[in-house]
Amino acid sequence: MKSWPRPAVPAIPSLGETLELTDTPTGTTTAVNSRGNLASLYVCGITPYDATHLGHANTYVHFDVLVRYWLACGVEVNYVQNVTDIDDPLLERAEATGQDWRELAASQTDLFRADMQALRVIPPTTYMGAVEMIPGVVADVEKLLRLGVAYPVPAEDAAGDDYYFDIAAAEANTSWRLGSVGGYDRPTMEELFPDRGGDPQRRGKRDSLDPLLWRAARPGEPQWDGGSLGAGRPGWHIECSVIARRHLPAPFTLQGGGSDLRFPHHEFSAAHATACDGVPLAEHYMHTGMVGLHGEKMSKSRGNLVLVSELLAAGTDPQAVRTLLLSHHWREDWDYTPEDLAAAEARLQRWKTALARAPEHHGGEHDAAASAPSEKPHHVAGLGEPDELQYALHAALANNLNAPAALDTLDLWADGHVATGTARERVVDVVDALLGLDLSSPGH
Numbered sequence: 453m454k455s456w457p458r459p460a461v462p463a464i465p466s467l468g469e470t471l472e473l474t475d476t477p478t479g480t481t482t483a484v485n486s487r488g489n490l491a492s493l494y495v496c497g498i499t500p501y502d503a504t505h506l507g508h509a510n511t512y513v514h515f516d517v518l519v520r521y522w523l524a525c526g527v528e529v530n531y532v533q534n535v536t537d538i539d540d541p542l543l544e545r546a547e548a549t550g551q552d553w554r555e556l557a558a559s560q561t562d563l564f565r566a567d568m569q570a571l572r573v574i575p576p577t578t579y580m581g582a583v584e585m586i587p588g589v590v591a592d593v594e595k596l597l598r599l600g601v602a603y604p605v606p607a608e609d610a611a612g613d614d615y616y617f618d619i620a621a622a623e624a625n626t627s628w629r630l631g632s633v634g635g636y637d638r639p640t641m642e643e644l645f646p647d648r649g650g651d652p653q654r655r656g657k658r659d660s661l662d663p664l665l666w667r668a669a670r671p672g673e674p675q676w677d678g679g680s681l682g683a684g685r686p687g688w689h690i691e692c693s694v695i696a697r698r699h700l701p702a703p704f705t706l707q708g709g710g711s712d713l714r715f716p717h718h719e720f721s722a723a724h725a726t727a728c729d730g731v732p733l734a735e736h737y738m739h740t741g742m743v744g745l746h747g748e749k750m751s752k753s754r755g756n757l758v759l760v761s762e763l764l765a766a767g768t769d770p771q772a773v774r775t776l777l778l779s780h781h782w783r784e785d786w787d788y789t790p791e792d793l794a795a796a797e798a799r800l801q802r803w804k805t806a807l808a809r810a811p812e813h814h815g816g817e818h819d820a821a822a823s824a825p826s827e828k829p830h831h832v833a834g835l836g837e838p839d840e841l842q843y844a845l846h847a848a849l850a851n852n853l854n855a856p857a858a859l860d861t862l863d864l865w866a867d868g869h870v871a872t873g874t875a876r877e878r879v880v881d882v883v884d885a886l887l888g889l890d891l892s893s894p895g896h
Contacts, residue, residue, distance in 0.1 A: 453535060453584060455471035456565040459888070462881035465838040470850045473706075474783060476714055476737040477635050484706060484736050486527045487561035492704035493519065493529060494696045494734065495576070496713055499536040500560035501545040504567040504758040506777070506788055507743040507750045511710050513774055514740050514782040514855065516573040516707075516888055521849045524885050531701045533576040534692055535561055537583050538674060538685055540649070540728050553674065569761040570770040572888045578699045582691040586676045589686040589694050592681060592728055595666045601727045602624065612668035612682035617724060619659045628726040630661070633737060634644055634715035641715050649688055650716055663688050663720045689720040696733060697725055700877035707734035710787075714739050741785040751789070758788050771889055772797040778855040778887065799859070800889070806866035807891045810876040826893055841865055842882045849886060857889060 470622075471484045495515050498508060522529050537543070537557040546553035582589075593615055596602035601621045604613035623629055633636065636644070645652050654662035664687035669675035675683045696704065702725065707718060716738060725733035742749045745756045764770055766806070776796035780786045841861070847855035858861055862883065865874075880892045 453561075453579050453581045453585070454565075455579035456569045456573075458575055459572045460570070461520065461523060461574065464524055464842060464881055464885045466840070467523040467524065467838055467846045469522070469527060471521060471525075471853070472850065473736065473738055473852055476718075476739050477633055479635060482736070486522065486525075486663060486705060489526065490528045490530060491522045491706075492700045493531045494700060494704060494707045495531070495533050496692055496707075496709035496717065497533045497535045497579075497591050498561070498564055499541055500557045500564065502751050502757065503543045503560045503564040504760045505743075506530075506760065506773075507710065508564070508565065509571060509760050509773065510596075510743050510777050510780070510782075511708075512568060512741045513571055513777045513888070514853065515708055515738075516571075517778070517849065518738075518853055519574050519709075520886055520888060521846075521853065524846065529577070530700060530704075531574075531576040532580065534695050535579070535581045536688065536691065537561070537581040539582070539688055543673065560564045563761055567764075571583055571760070572770070573776050574801055574888075578695075580695050580699070582686060582695075583676075585691060585694050585698075586686060588698060589666070589690050590677075590679045590681060590688060591671055592694050592697075592724065593681060593686075595728055596665065597728050598697065599625070604657065605654065607668045610668040610670050612684065612685075612686075614664060615666040615669050615681060616662045617656055617665055617727075619662055619721060620722070622723050622727050626723075626726045626730065627732065628723045630713070630723075631717075633722045633848060634719045636715050641719075644715055646747065648716055649710065651724075663687060663716055665724075680855040689717050690724055692717070692721040693724040693728070693733065695723070696766070697729065700728045702729055703732045703735045705734070706736045706738055708738040708740070711741060712778070738782070739778070740782045744785065744787040747787065764792075769794065769797065771893065772800050774889060775859070779859055780887075781856055782853055782885060799863070801833045803862050803866050803883075803889075804891050807879060810874065810879055812876050839878060839882075841874050841879060842886075845882060845886045855887070 469486060472481050473484045475482045519529050542557055543703060545554045586752055593602060601618050604615055607614050617734050639827040641661060666678060666681045666686060667684050675685055678684045716743055722733040737854055744750055747753060747757060748756055750756055762772060763773060772793065776793050779796060844861045845858045848854045848861060884890050
């Protein structure tokens with residue numbers, strides 16, 4: 453599956469990798485380091501039936517800043533993202549609107565790509581649809597059956613069996629434990645499970661929380677060859693386990709997504725992978741906060757969506773949308789208001805006005821360099837020394853990817869308190885490279 457065009461990312465002097473993030477399983481802040489100058493990242497993508505609302509954009513813009521931080525440290529990033537282009541919500545929306553499910557998925561994925569391009573999000577290295585990986589899903593479910601951590605449940609409305617993951621068997625035979633990824637206790641998981649795609653009341657399951665791996669073909673539903681499993685289609689969590697295991701090393705550096713994916717999705721994706729390979733799926737987990745409207749989480753099921761495409765069609769500068777998103781910490785739950793968007797637009801314009809006052813001199817030496825720390829990490833040859841503005845932005849992002857603090861630094865710069873002598877082109881490059889904001893663009 454194609455992704456979207458990559459925005460130009462300026463090369464800036466490389467600073468040391470000192471990233472610390474709040475890791476979901478423990479809730480504590482810990483060092484997150486690449487291995488051999490390579491970071492590996494998996495971020496769960498959309499189910500394409502109504503994209504892209506601000507909740508989506510919030511997740512992908514913040515992970516884009518993570519990618520930009522690594523790149524600015526001179527770290528190569530292998531970034532994988534999926535598209536859940538077959539699942540119950542997609543089929544239900546297609547039926548409700550009278551559309552072919554494939555056409556709905558294709559149109560909404562195209563819309564998502566366009567929104568990501570407008571928001572200047574760096575595309576993943578690998579962009580993969582669930583349908584593309586069905587042969588891999590079949591192979592992994594068959595392997596889980598052989599290992600004794602999956603089992604069949606007769607389907608009353610289908611000729612074949614459904615197949616479920618066996619939580620108890622996985623806990624007895626692997627290093628994974630229920631709750632070890634999402635960080636929830638059992639009562640909380642039981643409360644969340646039915647609202648997030650689970651079927652706790654399904655007869656024949658060994659544990660009410662056992663997740664579906666393979667759904668036997670039902671009349672009128674799309675289906676694929678399942679080998680020994682019989683015709684059907686994949687469950688939800690197994691797709692990300694399969695895609696990640698085939699495109700990233702295990703364990704890879706970090707898995708991410710919205711906080712609603714902590715359980716059951718990331719919990720069981722990790723369980724499937726650990727059961728198949730005997731090693732954890734990811735070293736760290738990062739989950740972004742939820743965006744609300746009128747006091748409720750923004751979601752397709754509620755219909756309380758603010759769509760990026762509609763904001764842009766109304767004339768909003770996509771960089772103002774990006775500024776709005778980055779003004780909230782990635783862990784924060786927050787409510788959207790038009791007033792906050794207007795404030796982001798004014799803030800962006802303030803930075804652009806300040807840029808016009810910045811000196812135009814060019815070269816490797818900058819007036820502010822003298823005020824930067826005396827012990828500087830290595831920098832890229834030919835780009836000159838990092839300056840005070842870059843150090844300040846880099847430090848903010850290294851501290852739990854604190855984008856709001858980085859924007860506060862831009863406010864200080866605009867007021868003349870940080871790097872007042874930094875050349876205009878260096879300001880443009882540093883802000884673009886680290887935050888994805890192009891202050892030189894005229895906007896709308």
